[in-house]
Amino acid sequence: MPQGRDAQPRLPPRWFVRLAWRVHRGLFRLTRGRVGLWRPRGNTWGTLRLTTTGRRTGEPRSVMLGYVQDGPRMVTMAMNGWADGEPSWWLNLQEHPEARVELAGAAGMVRAHAAEGAERARLWARWSTIDKNLDAYAALRSTETAVVVLEPLPDRAEH
Template sequence: MPHPTHPEDTTVPTSFNQSVIDEFRAHDGRVGGPFEGADLLLLTTTGARSGTPHTTPLGYVRHEGALIVIASDLGSPHHPDWYHNLLAHPQVRVELGADTFEALAVPAEGARREALFAHVVKAEPGYGDHQARTARTLPVVVLGPAEPDGWRSPGEVRTLAGKLLEVHTWLRAQLRHVSAETEAHLAARAAHTGPGEPPAPGLGLQIRQRCLAFCQSLEFHHTSEDAHLFPGIAAHHPHLADTFERLREEHRTVARIQSELVDLLGRVAIAEPERLRAGLRRMTEELTAHLDHEERTLLPLLEEVPWPPAGPAGPPAGRG
């Protein structure tokens, strides 16, 4: 942004950033002072270490239906905190004007990063100045749809059974999407005969970010079931105690595979793509069997429970 101050600048007092956030929310995205007329959004990330939400005002540029933000921090030598946060927790919340929505944050790589950065600098030349001030390559982050391509809700949700089925459908779609991207990448590398370099041996950030987001959503869903949904149903159906113990054991099995996947995703570059591929296959087999079993067991019990719940005490079944 070609303004004398930038809201993501880490030298700006927290109180100033908060005043920008408050004004943004009070006026549906319109902010005065040095940012009057600027394209501004609010990005809420989850702290990489703290796990708490952090909101940052950022300039953005549109490109082919996506929003592009630059982790410039006015050209400082270090990446801003919000960038480290989205690498740890790829699913973010975006406030744009009066709208709020979930997005998947994916840093661009290679030639795509160069093309997108050139597009941004053409629209906002100040970012070129920021790059000139630092030896680090400024990350170019694409804020795209959190939902996998082609995902559709199974229909209007009016019962807890419908909500559970919606979440399961979303989880299956996410896993299919990650697996398809991984297989396409590895197939392209295997089929490469030249000229030019084959795809990098590691897997791209697009795959990493979506896979990590899937693992975190799955963990949230199963934790919510264990802590809220299962005890709530068991209180009315004590004869199903063995069934719920089996479902919890399936959760533990899936969690072990999920933990292995997260370990492989710990670095920005996935160094062992074949191990990830094998882990995704195991996850697909175990999770598909678990979701099928859970639906056969729970959906009949939840058909009469309205969703959303009438009061604040309803058991959460959302994906987070």
């Protein structure tokens, strides 16, 4: 039966979400980065690999994330698979906002911040054009989902 826009969204079980991302990361590692990253096209999102500095360990921590482009900036959601709690990568960025991003065909340093006010509303609306159930998924969380903007640091870009 088709799901209406107001219906409760159906998410796969948490174990499945975690397994899917582990397989995705494994494929990326196995192919040495040749598979697993893609750029957003049209009305779709892309994937990037974000390497943060661990807030407790100071060690590099990497995660694969979906993103959309906003000019030269990349925008992602700190959604933790739509589960409660903030994802570790977002907590790390709040402590150490500079990070490394790998995209399909490019890499570089970025500085992260949470979008607020009109910027957040505009970027949330952009994501809503890609994911029609965005508001319903976000309602599954007890806290507001941060919209995270990754600003390239041009003087430290890598290619």
